[in-house]
Amino acid sequence: MLATPPSPAPTQHPGIVMAAAYSGGRRVSDVDIGEAGEWSRRPGHLVWIGLYEPSEELLAQVQAQFSLHPLAIEDAKAAHQRPKLERYGDCTFVVTRTAQLVQGRIALGETHLFVGRGFVVTVRHGASVSYRPAREKAEACPKLLAHGEDYILYAVLDFIVDNYAPVMETVLAEVEAIEDRILRRELRQDEVERLYLLRRDLLRLRTAVVPLVEVCRKLEHGDLVAIDDEMQPLFRDVSDHLLRVQDEIDAVREVLAFAFEASLMLGQAQQTVITRRLAAWAAILAVPTAIAGIYGMNFENMPELKWRYGYYVVLGGIVAACGVLYWRFRKSGWL
Structure with missing residues (x-):
């Protein structure tokens, strides 16, 4: 005709x-x-x-x-x-x-x-x-397009699934860059927020991908629709691509979770270091504070109160005690 x-x-x-x-x-x-x-x-x-x-x-x-x-x-x-x-x-x-x-x-x-x-x-x-x-x-493959509606349905589904790939590649590249920054320094507030947004976006993408796997399986096996036998392997191929995308989403979300946890642990470790330093300096400063407090009491009869070299001995004792404490804290890694 x-x-x-x-x-x-x-x-x-x-x-x-x-x-x-x-x-x-x-x-x-x-x-x-x-x-x-x-x-x-x-x-x-x-x-x-x-x-x-x-x-x-x-x-x-x-x-x-x-x-x-x-x-x-x-x-x-x-x-x-x-x-x-x-x-x-x-x-x-x-x-x-x-x-x-x-x-x-x-x-x-x-x-x-x-x-x-x-x-x-x-x-x-x-x-x-x-x-x-x-x-x-x-249109460039008239022989395949001659299969009619089944092939067009496959072509559209395949195109949709293929367009998930560049999205995942871009997200993965950004996640890897964030991971590298985590190893060098603590993440800033905006970077932590970005981790959360990416993880939430990937969850939304997963809810879009997973049900589509079942759709392709129904088309592949002809559960609801009579699909040309020659077209069924094509829908199986789309299902395989979707499963690969689903695995990538799960893997990236897991990496994001680890990155978020690593950021929190690094932040806690940094706070612990600061707390140790503050505690060490507080211990060092406690020595002169205690000695000054003792000799600042208003008693008339106190040992060495009228000793000629008492002031210099007390200062020397304070310096020596503080020096020993500083050395001990430095050796233990607190300072």
């Missing part, structure tokens, strides 16, 4: 990133949302639509074109969903979480995927890079 010749690009609408029709793994036309349903019902054709923070009106148009379930649309509107996979009739609804570094913090976004016969719709919210590289990669 001859492919339909490409038509002019549809009018740009806020929230629409791309909307295209494919046949035999090749892009044949850009499409308008109002015609997307018709294109998806053509034999051998597939519609791929990408949306970014769409309005309710735009989601309603997409819902009408592909008869999407109201509950899934409601989730796509609200966002802030936990990664999951649900089946609504002939449509599969997948929720994933994306990650991106924004001003040194791990920002989480959200992507919803509607996958049905002849169509795939992605809805992005929040922090997320463009899926254009994933689309271009898929």
